[in-house]
């Protein structure tokens with residue numbers, strides 16, 4: 001099912017993608033960090049998101065090592081309920097809808113209903129059709145934000161890591177509306193872990 005490296009460039013242009021790495025049990029985080037090291041997945045994440053706006057929760061922003069934030073070559077949009085939150089190199093959004101509106105070049109969107117009004121359609125199709133948005137917005141975590149953004153998404157990039165680690169933060173579970181459209185198969189990481197990168201669309 002694979003056709004060369006998955007750089008993410010085939011994601012729906014103008015749409016919303018979610019990208020995460022999880023264990024087979026769905027763990028994505030522990031103690032506000034990612035409990036494994038997978039250089040190949042970091043390279044995949046960079047290749048996929050570079051040049052695109054990235055949307056993340058405030059806790060994921062906090063979890064990034066200071067030397068890596070803002071993530072370079074990408075607009076960093078951080079979702080927080082704190083109206084006074086600021087950080088160098090980041091744009092604040094008060095909701096997922098506002099964040100995705102910013103990423104799509106539509107300002108002043110504050111809730112889902114407004115997003116639907118701006119785009120003419122609710123949910124994923126609405127964001128995908130937002131004023132011919134030039135680029136895919138990638139939602140990069142964490143658990144709370146993935147769950148809130150899933151209804152808007154048309155693409156999921158999921159790296160499965162064959163690791164037994166326990167955690168406290170989980171990936172959302174894609175329902176039957178999602179189709180597995182790409183599977184690069186199990187690979188061996190230089191870290192010793194097995195992993196596979198899969199793509200779902202709807």
Ligand SMILES: NC(=O)c1ccc[n+]([C@@H]2O[C@H](COP(=O)([O-])OP(=O)(O)OC[C@H]3O[C@@H](n4cnc5c(N)ncnc54)[C@H](OP(=O)(O)O)[C@@H]3O)[C@@H](O)[C@H]2O)c1
Nearest residue numbers: 020021029032033057058059060080081141142143144145
């Ligand atoms: N494996 C992976 O691919 C991956 C990727 C990213 C992150 N992670 C991991 O995921 C964990 C963090 O995830 P998390 O679920 O704890 O936190 P998160 O989703 O990163 O951030 C949660 C924060 O986002 C803000 N927020 C959430 N919903 C909102 C809404 N509807 N409107 C406005 N603001 C909203 C709130 O910020 P305020 O409290 O400031 O209001 C909330 O505390 C960490 O362990 C991290 O390492 C894993």
